[in-house]
Structure formats: C-alpha cells, structure tokens
Amino acid sequence: MNPELDRLRRRPDLEAPGLVAVDAADRLILDESASVREALGAGEVCVIGDAYGALTLGAALAGAREIRVHQDALTGERALAANARDLSLADTYRSLPLAAELVSGTRVVLMRLPRSLDQLDDIAAVLAAHAAPEVTVFAGGRLKHMSLAMNEVLSRRFAHVDVTHARQKSRVLVARGPHDGADPSPxxxxxxxxxxxxxxxxxxxxxxxxxxxxxxxxxxxxxxxxxxxxxxxxxxxxxxxxxxxxxxxxxxxxxxxxxxxxxxxxxxxxxxxxxxxxxxxxxxxxxxxxxxxxxxxxxxxxxxxxxxxxxxxxxxxxxxxxxxxxxxxxxxxxxxxxxxxxxxxxxxxxxxxxxxxxxxxxxxxxxx
CATH class of the missing domain: 3.40.50.150 (Vaccinia Virus protein VP39)
Incomplete structure (x- = not known):
C-alpha cells in the first residue's frame, strides 16, 4: 500500500485522536481491486462513499485518471480536494452527483458500504442502470458495520456477489453482472x-x-x-x-x-x-x-x-x-x-x- 495515504487528513471535518482519514477497509478495497484496475483506461474507475479521499487518491497513485467520485458529505468532498492538492493529484478526479453521469460506462467501482440498506439499494440501482455490463463493484467496510442483508441488497441488482476473506476486521463484497437498474426516487x-x-x-x-x-x-x-x-x-x-x-x-x-x-x-x-x-x-x-x-x-x-x-x-x-x-x-x-x-x-x-x-x-x- 502506498505510504502517501498516511498523509491524508480529515479537515475540514473533525480531527481528533482516534478519528482517522484512512482505515483498514479503504486499504483492503484498494488491494482487492488492484489487479482489475491495472487493465483499465482513463475514465473507467468510479468511487462512491469515499470518506476523505483514500480510495480516490489510492487509485490515482496507482495510475488511474479521470476518476469520477461521489461523496455524500460536503466535508468529505473538501477533505478530498485538500488531500489531492497536498499530493499534487487535484487533476485526477472530478466530483459528481449520484446519477448516470457518475457511473456511465465505468468498469470498476470502489465503494465504502453505507450503513443504510436503502442507501445501498439506491447506489446499486444507479450502478446497475448505467455502469458498463462488465462492471465489477468492490464494496467494503468494517465488519462491525456490515450485515448479511447487504449481500441480499446487492443481489437484487447484481447476478453474482462474492465475499472476500476478512482482514483487520474489514471485508469486501465483490458484485458483477448488473441487472434491473433504476434511477432512485424518494x-x-x-x-x-x-x-x-x-x-x-x-x-x-x-x-x-x-x-x-x-x-x-x-x-x-x-x-x-x-x-x-x-x-x-x-x-x-x-x-x-x-x-x-x-x-x-x-x-x-x-x-x-x-x-x-x-x-x-x-x-x-x-x-x-x-x-x-x-x-x-x-x-x-x-x-x-x-x-x-x-x-x-x-x-x-x-x-x-x-x-x-x-x-x-x-x-x-x-x-x-x-x-x-x-x-x-x-x-x-x-x-x-x-x-x-x-x-x-x-x-x-x-x-x-x-x-x-x-x-x-x-x-x-x-x-x-
């Protein structure tokens, strides 16, 4: 794992002992997806739910460019922007809403699993509707925040959902074969x-x-x-x-x-x-x-x-x-x-x- 990620900070969000900008789940998502990302061209990687930029900048440090990113929190967007400037990677990504433009044609998605199952379904629906048919989704999180219901939600929109081995109390779900996509409605x-x-x-x-x-x-x-x-x-x-x-x-x-x-x-x-x-x-x-x-x-x-x-x-x-x-x-x-x-x-x-x-x-x- 690139040691440059250790430089990431959370600002403008809270910074305090025990509150980290990159964790074991981020590192596991990057490691599990590394071999697939090697074969991709510019604009084929999408990142969703990146807390402070670890997934986006980890992919960029490995050579990805024109990365499309969606973060729910504005503080996350601003933290990513600040961290990207610190690493001279500000031109490697752009932030977009959760909609077709974010995922259209993307072949690899790096994602932190949200705790809300409804939110996960909204994200999976957009991916299934607009990502490339051969897309692979690497969705990870900390074990304490994951549940079997997350596999079930992804299975509504993807034909195959596999589970990686756990590492440092983290795990990744790997989804392929999108189907039954839709644009979310409230x-x-x-x-x-x-x-x-x-x-x-x-x-x-x-x-x-x-x-x-x-x-x-x-x-x-x-x-x-x-x-x-x-x-x-x-x-x-x-x-x-x-x-x-x-x-x-x-x-x-x-x-x-x-x-x-x-x-x-x-x-x-x-x-x-x-x-x-x-x-x-x-x-x-x-x-x-x-x-x-x-x-x-x-x-x-x-x-x-x-x-x-x-x-x-x-x-x-x-x-x-x-x-x-x-x-x-x-x-x-x-x-x-x-x-x-x-x-x-x-x-x-x-x-x-x-x-x-x-x-x-x-x-x-x-x-x-």
Whole structure:
C-alpha cells in the first residue's frame, strides 16, 4: 500500500485522536481491486462513499485518471480536494452527483458500504442502470458495520456477489453482472398533515424523530419579512412546516449531506412550499453572512461518519451564533443527557428551556 495515504487528513471535518482519514477497509478495497484496475483506461474507475479521499487518491497513485467520485458529505468532498492538492493529484478526479453521469460506462467501482440498506439499494440501482455490463463493484467496510442483508441488497441488482476473506476486521463484497437498474426516487410518508420524503440514507428516513417532534410542537413563528434557517435540515421537515404554517415566510434549509438536500427538496415539493423553501448544501452555515438571520432551528447530529462524538454540536452552535443578529434566537433540541445548555449559554447567549420530554430538551438561546 502506498505510504502517501498516511498523509491524508480529515479537515475540514473533525480531527481528533482516534478519528482517522484512512482505515483498514479503504486499504483492503484498494488491494482487492488492484489487479482489475491495472487493465483499465482513463475514465473507467468510479468511487462512491469515499470518506476523505483514500480510495480516490489510492487509485490515482496507482495510475488511474479521470476518476469520477461521489461523496455524500460536503466535508468529505473538501477533505478530498485538500488531500489531492497536498499530493499534487487535484487533476485526477472530478466530483459528481449520484446519477448516470457518475457511473456511465465505468468498469470498476470502489465503494465504502453505507450503513443504510436503502442507501445501498439506491447506489446499486444507479450502478446497475448505467455502469458498463462488465462492471465489477468492490464494496467494503468494517465488519462491525456490515450485515448479511447487504449481500441480499446487492443481489437484487447484481447476478453474482462474492465475499472476500476478512482482514483487520474489514471485508469486501465483490458484485458483477448488473441487472434491473433504476434511477432512485424518494420514498414519502405523511404524518399529521406533513409529507416527509427521503432518499436512502437520510436521517430518520420518512419518519419524524422524537426530537424533531418536540421542536415542531413548539416551533416559533419566523419574524416577519425575515428568513428562518433550518440548520442540519435532514429531510427538511422543519422548513416545510415553517413554510406551511406561515405562508408569508421564506425559509432556508441547509445541510452538508447530498442525500439530505435532495430529500429536503422533495419534501418541499410534496408539501407545495418549494417556492418559499431554499435548500442549500453547506458545511455548517458557511455560505451565510455574519448577522444575517433572526431565527435558526437546530437538531444537531452527534456522529461524524461512524464515530460518535460530542464535538460537532459546539461547532454548530458557534456558527449559528455568527449568523444570528443580536437578539436573534437559536432553537435547539438535544438529548438531555448531553447537557448542552452551558455550551449554548457560553457560545450564543442567555438560554431558556422551552420544553422537555422523557429524552429530549428544547431550548431557545438569544444572541447577545
């Protein structure tokens, strides 16, 4: 394995002891696919789900060019770009959405297995529909995140699914013979008059999680003529409800996940509010100017990839505080055991409890 991969970093995502940019599963995928990739020309390798660039840059270091890449997380795209610049490989790949252009004619796919079976089916469907008939898919992951159901999902779209030997608690599924391909469409369900649409892998799928339900029960009205922001919007439920309840408001729904952005747009369309809900893909609220918002709603995640961490929410609080005008409010719902109130007080300003149930707390923090 090329030692250059040891130089990879996670930034702009969290960097901390125990959080790595390349792992044993990345290395195993590259090793298992190496002999097949040797015979390929430019534009015949596709990479899906590359966390921070290990698969893309590992293939590039071995000679692959015109690599097509899809990463759900915007932080992953930016980490790949930074790592590619560090290794002088920025011209070896291009980032694309999960659609026909990504996989059309590709002969080898290097993929990290997603934890969501629906997401895996969406990816497999696109590959089966548009990749070359002779495509070979090398889909790997850590054993603790893999299940036999993943083999079954791939078998719906591929005639042959083989399993490699495990190495360093990692394994690769090798799929060949694509069939029954399709372009994914969102799944939709209606709850209390609100239609929720989700592509595979969206948080909570087409349901409304307990924390978001608590937020919706107490959701404040946006100030007149001012945009409210649904930060880390997921499927865009909060944005859709805001726009539905308050027809004169305009809402921004923001998330770094491509799946979340596509889901939120579908949710807005399904509820007839897509003309008043602007959905954007952004890392935190990086594209929003300082002091430009009066109201932000947030249900912060507590994981970075597969790693559980309490370091994400404080970064989100800080960026929300930057974007809020003095006197603006951040409404945050959080698992009560996490004890975020002191962090909200320090970072945003005076914080009051709005509501609480058996598991979650909803607070409103006023920007100093």
């Amino acid at each position: 799944r939709c369900d209606t709850h209390d008059g609100v239609t929720v649409c989700a592509y595979g892998g969206a948080f909570a799928a087409t349901s409304i999680d307990i924390g978001t339900r608590l937020l919706l029960e107490h959701l404040p009205a946006p100030p007149s003529a001012a945009a409210a922001i649904d930060m880390a919007c997921g499927t865009g439920v909060v944005a859709a409800v805001w726009a539905t309840r308050h027809p004169g408001s305009r809402v921004i729904a923001s998330d770094q996940s491509a799946i979340a952005v596509a889901s939120a747009r579908a949710t807005a369309v399904a509820n007839g509010v897509d003309d008043r809900v602007e959905v954007v893909r952004d890392d935190l609220l990086g594209a929003r100017p300082d002091g430009s918002a009066d109201l932000i709603a947030l249900n912060p995640p507590f994981h970075s990839g597969a790693a559980v961490t309490d370091r994400i929410a404080p970064r989100m609080f800080a960026d929300a505080a930057r974007v809020l005008r003095p006197g603006g409010e951040l409404w945050t719902v959080w698992n009560s055991s996490l004890g975020y109130r002191s962090a909200l007080e320090r970072t945003v300003g005076p914080t009051r409890q709005v509501a609480r149930n058996a598991k979650f707390t909803l607070t409103a923090s006023t920007r100093r």
